[in-house]
Amino acid sequence: MSEPKIIVLSTGSELTSGRSQDTNSSWIANELFGIGFSVSKFVVLPDDPLVLQEEIGNLAKESTKEKPVLMVMTGGLGPTEDDYTLEIACKLAGVSSVESPVARQRIEAFYRLRGKNFEEAMQTSIRQISVPETSIILNNKVGIAPGFILKLGENATLSCMPGVPGDMTEMFREELSPWISKTFSAKELHSGFRFLWWMSESLFQKEFISKEESIKNGSVVWGVAAKRGYIRVSFQSGDRKLVDSLLEKLDHVYGSKATPDIFEELPKILIKQKVTVGTAESCTGGLMAKTFTDRAGSSSYFMGAVVSYDNSVKAGLLGVQQSTLDEFGAVSRETAKEMAEGALLSLKTDYTISVTGIAGPGGGTPQKKVGLVYFGIGQKDGGTEIHEHYFPFPRASFREYAAHTGLYLLYDLLKRKG
Structure with a gap:
């Protein structure tokens, strides 16, 4: 079949009310691009059956033989009364719903493991394991609710997946993506x-x-x-x-x-060079350490962190001289240098990243304004690099700017050293 017009839909009143963010759509678009397909538009819909039926029906009507429509939809496949995706899909296709045998087995096993009887929960759970009778079933290997692929007329297809990101990503990669590649012609991008x-x-x-x-x-x-x-x-x-x-x-x-993406590349460099790193953090409150440890396998190169928010901790755990704090202040080149070098001794790593700054909204002076931050990159083989930056942003943004910059500075040093 020729290259389709792809529309990515998300349903959920929590999305249209602004209480939650739609992260599924951008992820799906990126995955589709990777297999040679581009998305025409994103659509976010509330949990309203009339709106869902009208919008999906109208999108299906945009299809032609030369340009079929493929709708990739997430959400609305749960067991609660405001989950309308299955009901609307069946109405639009003019078919009934049937149980998925695989989903039935999974949910029965789920209840057994928790010492509960599935039959007692049948009325609330049955829709969660059902699909349109003429659909292709997308098995859920992570959660319970299956997805499905359903024809809505000769040239329109509706594919539906759970809105839970973990369920959806596995289902897309293992089930839906191969079907799309096999069914439609892709352009080389x-x-x-x-x-x-x-x-x-x-x-x-x-x-x-x-x-x-x-x-x-x-x-x-x-x-x-x-x-x-x-x-x-x-x-x-x-x-x-x-x-x-x-x-x-x-x-x-x-x-x-x-x-490149330093959050991908920095761990590779550390592993390749067989070196370790630790952080000494004040204004970021451990955010650099979190960024490192968000990655599986980080224990092979990330040794630990000292969150030295108070000056007494800077002095007691990192060995920052009281005279340095008195003369230059906590937010200074001198303090950042001693923090980085103290962390090398405390954490026994090859490299350290220190950060000290004024996150705000208070604490600034005419000489040292809110947003000022110093970084130290300590090296076991000698020499500590000091960097000054200024990020005049709200507190949460400032902390992210500083944490990301700290990782960049280490990446840049390692690249320069080869």
């Missing part, structure tokens, strides 16, 4: 990205994007997403050479400020 550190979206567009002919004439599609401390710039084209050329130019123009 090439992509690449870079992180640009301490760069604004508007400045990047002015300095770089506005001068690129391949972007002006539509040969390359670009995108940018603002993060804490960096922007993520991406390029996409059917021509691999155009993407590679833009990435090479980006690296040339921005030098060390243009990086």
